[in-house]
Amino acid sequence: MKINVNGQDYSVTGEKPLLSVLRDEIGMLSVKEGCDDATCGTCVVIAGGKIVKSCSRKASTFESQQIITTEGLSEREKDVYVEAFGEAGAVQCGFCIPGMVMAGKALLDKKPDASRGDVTKGIRTEICRCTGYKKIEDAILSAGQMLRDDKEVTGSNARIRMTDRAHRPDAAAKTLGTGLFADDIRLDGMIHAKALRTKYPRALINAIDTTKAKAHPDCVAVLTARDVPENKIGHIVHDWDVMIRVGDTTRYVGDALALVATADEDKLDEILALIEVDYTELEPVTTPQDALRADAPLIHERGNVCAVEHLSRGDVRGALAKPAHVVTRKFKVPWQEHAFLEPECAVAEPVQDGLRLYTSSQSVYDEQREVSRMLKLPSEKVRSTATLVGGGFGGKEDMSVQHHAALMAWHTEKPVKVKFSRQESMDYHVKRHPMDMEFTVGCDEFGRLTALRAVLISDTGAYASLGGPVLQRACTHAGGPYNFQNVDILGLAMYTNNPVSGAFRGFGVAQSLFAMEGCVNELSEMCGLDPWEFRYLNVVRPGDELPNGQIVDDAVGIVECLQSLKGDFYEHPGAGLAVGIKNTGLGVGLVDTGRCVLSVEDGKVHIRTSASCMGQGIGTVVEHMLSETVDTTPDRIVFEMPDTARTPDSGTSTGSRQTLFTGEAVRRAAEQLRDALAEVDSLDRLEGREFFGEVSPPTDPMGSKKPNPVSHVGYSFGAQLVVLGDQGEVEKVITAFDVGTVVNQQAAEGQIEGGVVMGLGYALTEEFKVEGGYPMTRYGQLGLFRSNKTPEIEVRFVKSPGLVPYAYGAKGIGEICLIPTAPACAQAYYNRDGKRRYSLPLEDTYYKQARPAKAQTPLETEPMIGISE
Numbered sequence: 084m085k086i087n088v089n090g091q092d093y094s095v096t097g098e099k100p101l102l103s104v105l106r107d108e109i110g111m112l113s114v115k116e117g118c119d120d121a122t123c124g125t126c127v128v129i130a131g132g133k134i135v136k137s138c139s140r141k142a143s144t145f146e147s148q149q150i151i152t153t154e155g156l157s158e159r160e161k162d163v164y165v166e167a168f169g170e171a172g173a174v175q176c177g178f179c180i181p182g183m184v185m186a187g188k189a190l191l192d193k194k195p196d197a198s199r200g201d202v203t204k205g206i207r208t209e210i211c212r213c214t215g216y217k218k219i220e221d222a223i224l225s226a227g228q229m230l231r232d233d234k235e236v237t238g239s240n241a242r243i244r245m246t247d248r249a250h251r252p253d254a255a256a257k258t259l260g261t262g263l264f265a266d267d268i269r270l271d272g273m274i275h276a277k278a279l280r281t282k283y284p285r286a287l288i289n290a291i292d293t294t295k296a297k298a299h300p301d302c303v304a305v306l307t308a309r310d311v312p313e314n315k316i317g318h319i320v321h322d323w324d325v326m327i328r329v330g331d332t333t334r335y336v337g338d339a340l341a342l343v344a345t346a347d348e349d350k351l352d353e354i355l356a357l358i359e360v361d362y363t364e365l366e367p368v369t370t371p372q373d374a375l376r377a378d379a380p381l382i383h384e385r386g387n388v389c390a391v392e393h394l395s396r397g398d399v400r401g402a403l404a405k406p407a408h409v410v411t412r413k414f415k416v417p418w419q420e421h422a423f424l425e426p427e428c429a430v431a432e433p434v435q436d437g438l439r440l441y442t443s444s445q446s447v448y449d450e451q452r453e454v455s456r457m458l459k460l461p462s463e464k465v466r467s468t469a470t471l472v473g474g475g476f477g478g479k480e481d482m483s484v485q486h487h488a489a490l491m492a493w494h495t496e497k498p499v500k501v502k503f504s505r506q507e508s509m510d511y512h513v514k515r516h517p518m519d520m521e522f523t524v525g526c527d528e529f530g531r532l533t534a535l536r537a538v539l540i541s542d543t544g545a546y547a548s549l550g551g552p553v554l555q556r557a558c559t560h561a562g563g564p565y566n567f568q569n570v571d572i573l574g575l576a577m578y579t580n581n582p583v584s585g586a587f588r589g590f591g592v593a594q595s596l597f598a599m600e601g602c603v604n605e606l607s608e609m610c611g612l613d614p615w616e617f618r619y620l621n622v623v624r625p626g627d628e629l630p631n632g633q634i635v636d637d638a639v640g641i642v643e644c645l646q647s648l649k650g651d652f653y654e655h656p657g658a659g660l661a662v663g664i665k666n667t668g669l670g671v672g673l674v675d676t677g678r679c680v681l682s683v684e685d686g687k688v689h690i691r692t693s694a695s696c697m698g699q700g701i702g703t704v705v706e707h708m709l710s711e712t713v714d715t716t717p718d719r720i721v722f723e724m725p726d727t728a729r730t731p732d733s734g735t736s737t738g739s740r741q742t743l744f745t746g747e748a749v750r751r752a753a754e755q756l757r758d759a760l761a762e763v764d765s766l767d768r769l770e771g772r773e774f775f776g777e778v779s780p781p782t783d784p785m786g787s788k789k790p791n792p793v794s795h796v797g798y799s800f801g802a803q804l805v806v807l808g809d810q811g812e813v814e815k816v817i818t819a820f821d822v823g824t825v826v827n828q829q830a831a832e833g834q835i836e837g838g839v840v841m842g843l844g845y846a847l848t849e850e851f852k853v854e855g856g857y858p859m860t861r862y863g864q865l866g867l868f869r870s871n872k873t874p875e876i877e878v879r880f881v882k883s884p885g886l887v888p889y890a891y892g893a894k895g896i897g898e899i900c901l902i903p904t905a906p907a908c909a910q911a912y913y914n915r916d917g918k919r920r921y922s923l924p925l926e927d928t929y930y931k932q933a934r935p936a937k938a939q940t941p942l943e944t945e946p947m948i949g950i951s952e
Contacts, residue, residue: 086145089155097143101135102126104142105152112267113153113181113260115473117210117424118505122863124209125424127182128152134189134208151188153181153260160188161259162236163229164222168258169250172829173222175213175837176698177257178424178473182209184258187223195231199224207871212422212474213698215836216870218829240718243710245891246825252702252722257471265428265443265470270498273430274303275348276491277501278326278339279355280511284367284580284856285380286333288360291340295357302354303344304495311490312459318449318481318585320547322383325457325486332365334382334545335580336857337511344491344499367856371519371540371577382545382578389543390551390576392558392785396632397569402534406525408609414522414598415922418851419515419844420865421587423697425473427512428502429485431492437464438489443472445480445695446735447725453482454489465489469725475697476841477586480735481548483512510858513548513585514851516541516576518557518594524602530610532603532621534569535630537561539595541584543576548585549737550576555671555785557591562630563599564641564664564800565621570630580856586737588841592665593902600661600906601921604913614660614910615652618802619645622662625884629664634791637885638892640821641800647819647879648804659805659911663902667887667895668740670795672784677744678731679705679776681752683769688715688756693725694745695736699897700830704742705749707826711891712753719766731775739895742826743797744778746890752776778889797887799823799894803839803903805911811929812874813843813908819879823886823894832878835900839876840868842904846923847930866924 084097088109095104105111105128114137117125121139128137131148156164164184168174173183183206190197190205197205202220211219229236243249256262281288293305308314308326317323324331326339333340343354368374374387381387403409430441437460444450447467455462472479484501492499503511523536539557543550554576561572587593607617622645623629625637641662652660669675680691690709694701702722709720723729733745755774763769783792801820808814816839825831848866852859886892909920912928920926927933 084143084146086142086150088150089152095142097141099142101137101140101142101145105137111152111154115178115181116266117178117426118862120861120863122210123424125179125182127185127209129185129189132189132192134186153184156188163226165255165258166236166238167226167229168222169254171218171222171225172833173214173218174251174254174257175700175833176424176474177253177262177471178264179209179211180257181260183211183219187226190223191227191230195227197227203870207869210424210867210869212424212841213837214833215840215876216873217836217876218833220870240716242714242716243707245707245711246828248829249703249707249827251700251830252706253471262471264425264473265430265441266502268430268441268470270430270432273498273500274344274346274495275351276342276344276487276499277351277355278487279341279358281327281333281336281338281340283333283362283364284335285365287363287365288327288329288331288333288340289363290361291329292359293341295359296343296354299354299357301345301347301350303346304491306342306490306494310494311457313457316453316457316482316486317546318548319551323546325490335582337582339487342487342491344495367580369579369581369856371542371575371579374577374579382580387578388575389547389578390554392555392574394558394570394572394631396630399534399536399569399571402569403523403525403536406533407528408606409523409525410602410605411521411523412602412921414520414601416594416597417517417923418584418853419587419849420509420851421476421478422862422865422867423474423476423478426503426505426508427479427483428500429488430498430500431488432498433492433496434466437466438492440465440467440485440489441470442467442485443470443479444485445475445697445737447693447727448732449480449735450485451727454486457486457490458493467727469695472695472697475736476588477590477737478512479697480586480737481513505862509860509862510582513583515587516543516550516553516584516591516594520595520598522598522602524599524606526606526610528610530607530612530617530620532565532567534567535562535572537572539574541574541576542579542581544579544581544583546583548583550584553586553591556666557595559631559794560592560664561595561599563596564623564662565630566623566627567630568628581853582858588838588898589902590738590898593845593905596663596902597905597923601909604910615645615649618660618662628791631794632791633794638797638823638883638887639800640881640883641802643881643883644800644802644819644821647881648802648817651804651817655804655806657807657911657914659907659909659914660802661903661907661910662802663800663899665739665799665895665899665902666795667743667797667799668795669738670782672782674779675740675744676734676777676779677748678733679745679748679752680731681756681774683766683772686767686770687719687721688766689721689723690749691723691730692733692745692748693727693730694733694741695725697736699834701736701741701745703830704746704826708746708749708890709753712750713757713760739799739898742893742895743887743890746893747778748776750776750890751778780889797894799896799899801899801903803907805907807911807915811915815875815877817877819881820896820899821881821883822896822899823883824892825880826893831896834896835878836876838900839904840873842901843908844868845901846905846908847925847928850924
C-alpha cells in the first residue's frame with residue numbers, strides 16, 4: 084500500500100503501526116517512540132489536518148490522508164518554530180518537542196490567534212516531564228504571533244554574558260527532530276538483542292535450556308552468564324549480575340537470564356519464548372522490615388543491609404529531655420518513577436580490537452568503566468559516545484541496556500541495538516527510594532529548634548545502585564536549612580526483592596525534608612508562631628552552623644527566599660509554605676572533579692567536556708561561561724557531545740554538580756584562551772591550540788573529627804508557597820530560589836517550573852505500585868500532570884549576601900526546585916481541612932480520595948529500631 088508523507092508517496096507495510104513505518108521504512112526520525120499505549124504524545128503527527136498518535140493506529144488506516152511530520156514543515160515554519168522555542172526556553176531534553184510542535188501547528192493552522200487556554204488544551208494529550216509546559220505554551224503563542232504578523236526571523240549572534248537570555252546550542256536540532264537520540268542510530272549490518280527476564284522476583288534457577296532458541300532460523304546468537312567474562316558490575320558496589328547463573332537465585336523481576344540476537348527485531352520475543360527455564364519459586368522479601376528479620380533469607384552474601392549512615396552531633400538526649408515543645412511523627416514515602424520520555428536504548432559496534440557505544444546516559448565514563456570491567460578489557464578499548472538524552476533525572480546513571488548491547492556486539496562482532504519498551508523501562512530501571520521515617524524534633528519556648536532525632540529506613544531493592552549515597556544525603560540534609568546543632572540520625576538502606584531504587588532528582592533529600600518540614604509545621608503551631616515566622620527565626624544566616632556541622636558562608640540566601648514570599652504568605656492565609664536545601668557536588672571527602680578542554684579548530688572554539696546533558700542545559704551553561712570570559716560570539720563556539728575519545732572526564736551528571744564543577748573548569752580553560760588571544764590578532768592564529776581546565780574543591784569526609792567539617796562546596800536554597808483553589812486544587816505555586824548567579828534566565832525558570840510539576844506529582848498524583856515484588860503500573864496509570872492540570876507557577880530568584888567562589892557564583896538548580904513542593908502541599912491541605920498527612924501521595928485531596936482502611940494519624944510510639952542516645 085501507499086501513504087503520503089510530507090507530500091511524497093511511499094510504498095509501505097500497511098499492517099504495522101504508522102510510527103514504525105515512519106521511522107523504520109521511511110526514515111522520519113523526528114517522530115519518537117516514547118510509550119506503548121498512546122499516552123505520551125512523542126509520536127504525534129498531523130494526518131488529515133488533525134493530530135494523531137502514530138503509535139496507536141496501523142499505517143493502512145492512513146492510505147487516503149496527507150501525513151505531516153516536522154520534516155515536512157515549510158522553511159518559514161521551521162525558522163519560526165526554532166526561533167519561538169529557542170527564545171522561550173521551551174526546549175530541555177527535546178524528546179517531546181517535535182510532537183509539541185506538530186500539536187502547535189495543527190492548532191495554529193485552524194486558529195491563528197489561539198489563546199493560552201487554547202494552547203493548553205491543544206497540547207493536553209502530550210506529556211513533557213522536563214518543562215512544566217508553560218515555556219512550551221509560550222513558544223506556541225510566540226510562533227502564532229510571528230506567523231500572524233509575518234515577522235522576520237533574524238536571530239542574534241551577540242556575545243552571551245552570564246545572565247543573558249540565549250538559545251540553547253541544541254535548540255534547533257531538538258525542535259525540528261534532526262538531533263539523534265540512541266534509537267535514531269542506524270548502522271550497516273546492525274542486529275537487535277533482548278534479554279529474557281525472570282518470571283519471579285526470587286527464584287532458584289535450576290536450568291536454562293537454549294537449544295530451541297538457537298535452532299530458530301532467525302536467531303544469530305544466544306548468550307548466558309557463562310558467556311560473560313566478569314558477571315558482577317555496578318555503579319558503585321559491584322553486586323549487580325549481568326545475567327543470573329544456573330544455580331543462583333534471582334533478586335528481582337528485572338534480572339536477565341539469557342540474551343538473544345536477531346537481524347529481525349520483530350522476532351526477538353518469538354526467539355525468547357523458546358528458551359526453557361526450570362525455576363524453584365521462592366518467597367520474596369518485599370519490605371525493608373522483613374529484610375531485617377532474623378529468619379529473612381540473604382539477598383546478597385554480604386547480608387541484607389546495603390548501607391548504614393549515622394550522623395551524631397551535640398547532646399540530643401539533653402536537648403530533648405526538657406524542651407518546651409517536642410513532636411514525634413512517622414512518615415512514609417513511596418517509589419516514584421522517573422517517567423523520562425525516552426526509554427533506554429544503546430547501540431554497540433565492534434571497532435578494531437575494542438567496542439564503541441552510542442548511548443543516552445548520564446556519564447559516558449561510567450559506561451566505559453562498567454563495560455570494560457564486564458568484558459575484562461582495558462578502558463581505552465571501550466569508547467562511549469553520547470547521543471542526545473531524552474530525560475534522565477537520575478534514572479540513567481546505572482547500566483540498563485548498554486552492557487547487554489556491548490556483550491552481544493563483542494561476541495557476534497556485529498553492531499547491536501538493545502532498547503527497552505516503555506513497560507520494560509518502568510519495570511526494570513531504578514526508582515526513587517521508598518522510605519519509612521521517624522522524626523523527633525524539639526524547640527524551646529521561643530520557637531528556636533533545639534534537636535532532631537531521626538531514623539530512616541530505605542528500600543534500595545535488589546541491588547545497591549546509588550542506595551548508599553542517597554541514604555547519606557537523606558541523613559545529612561534531614562535537619563533542613565536550619566540553625567541547630569543537636570542531631571542523632573540513623574539511616575539504613577535495605578536490600579529487598581523489589582525493583583531497584585537509585586538516583587532520582589532530590590537524591591534522598593526530597594524524602595527526609597518532607598518529614599522535617601512536617602514536624603516544623605506542627606512545632607510552629609504549638610509555640611504560637613505561624614509557619615513563616617517559625618522558619619524565618621530558624622533558618623541559617625552567614626556564619627551559622629548547619630545541623631551537619633558545616634559553617635555557612637555568605638553564599639546562603641534562604642532568608643532572602645523567605646523575605647521574597649512574605650507578602651504572598653500573608654496575602655494567601657491558607658497557603659502551604661516549605662523550605663529546602665540541596666548540596667552542590669558529591670562532597671563528603673570524595674574526589675569530585677570538573678574538566679574541560681577548549682580547542683581551536685577551523686577557526687572555532689570547541690568546548691569538550693563529558694558532562695552529560697539530559698535536558699538541564701549544560702551546553703548552555705558552558706557557552707555562557709566561555710563567553711563571559713572570552714569576547715566571542717555563538718557562531719564561533721561548538722559544544723561537543725560527550726565522547727571518551729574526545730572529551731575529558733567531568734564526572735557524572737548527578738548531585739547538582741555540573742554547573743559549578745564543569746562551569747568552573749570551562750572558566751579556567753577560558754582564562755587561558757583569553758590570555759593567549761591577548762597576544763595575537765585573531766582566533767585563527769591559535770589554530771590547533773588546546774587549553775585545559777580542571778577543578779576539584781576539597782571537602783571533608785563523613786565522620787570527620789573537625790569541629791566544623793566542610794561537607795559540600797556549596798548549597799542551593801529555596802522556598803515554595805502552594806495556594807489552593809476553591810475546590811482544593813493547586814491553583815498557584817510561588818517559588819523563590821537562591822541558586823547563586825542565574826545562568827540564562829528562561830532556562831533556569833524552565834528547570835524550576837518542570838521541577839515543581841514533578842514535585843506536585845510526587846506529592847499528589849503519582850503512584851508506582853509494586854505488589855509482591857511485581858511492578859503493577861503502566862505509563863498511563865502513573866498520574867503524571869498534563870498541561871491542563873498544571874497550575875500557574877511563579878519563579879523568583881533572590882540574591883544571597885555573597886557567591887560561591889567558582890563558576891562566576893553559579894550553583895546547581897536541577898534538584899532544589901522540587902524539594903519543598905510536597906511538604907508545602909501537605910501544609911496547604913492541613914490549612915484547608917485540619918488533617919495532618921504523613922505519607923505520599925497525600926490522601927483525601929482534590930486529586931486523591933482517602934483509603935478508608937488506612938487512616939493517617941500521628942504514631943507517637945517507640946522508635947522503629949534502636950538508635951544511640
